[in-house]
Amino acid sequence: MKELTDSSAVLHDTAVLRTRLSEDGYLFFRELLPSGVVDDVRAQIARILSDSNWLAPGTSADKLIASERAVEEGSPGFFGAYTAIQSTEAFHQLAVRPELLGLTSRLLGEESFAHPAHICRIAPPSPGASPTPIHQDYRFIQGCIDTLTTWLPLSAAPPEIGGLRVFAGSPRLGVLPVRAADGPGMMRAEADEEHPEWRTASYRPGDVLLFGSLTVHGAMPNRTRQLRVSADFRYQAVSAPMARDVLGTGKPHYHPDVPDFPTLTRGWASTTSVEIPPGVHFVDRFDPRLDEVPTPASRFFAS
């Protein structure tokens, strides 16, 4: 598979970044975040995984070798460990790092904020667990088309551990039809899995992959014995609409299997990392499996 293009050298050139994002559908930055900050979050998550017996007995927390108890997200046995991860303040603070808010604000051309549903992925080895099928985030996130996703490896992710791959140029395909599939999200976009423009990298903590809501992407199978740990966050302009959740707005990922923020944030120093700024307006959700979803106009992608 082709390599992702590293845009670190043009990090401060917003015009070049916008052009790359519209043409390729993604931006990749090596070491955008201090690796020490990411390592600290991983250490806190590793502690939770160890205390939940998700790590093989006798292996070090660094290696994250999976035990039999490590399960795919959403399965029975998942929510104890995941709730503890979701109550980890340092994990949520990653999402509102100035490097990420600054980058997304520059790209959007106005102030951005992070959706509070910050996602942590703990991907067990395949074939026991299925990798995230290829998809476009727009069907899941909705609201406005110009929502940007960042994907961050929290542990080293060489291709064999099944990190993210993106289909460069795919935003020009518009909102694609979907079929039911196994793995996180449970639906697969109708796109060419073998296209030569699929790209990935051997990721390291501190690296950041950013993409648009129409960019087709998915995870690769985890062919190691280790857990793959990563984070994904969503950013939008304060002036743009956000999709209302069925049970309210700005809830945690997997709420209500994961308790709401008043419980998760007990004892935190600050809850601003999980708050939606005042003035954001909300729109209803559509059924994400609908065949015909019109492609709204984007400030980045002409369709």
Ligand SMILES: O=C(O)CCC(=O)C(=O)O
């Ligand atoms: O990490 C994964 O397996 C899926 C991530 C993803 O789909 C995303 O970041 O939008």
Ligand SMILES: [Fe+2]
């Ligand atoms: Fe996604």
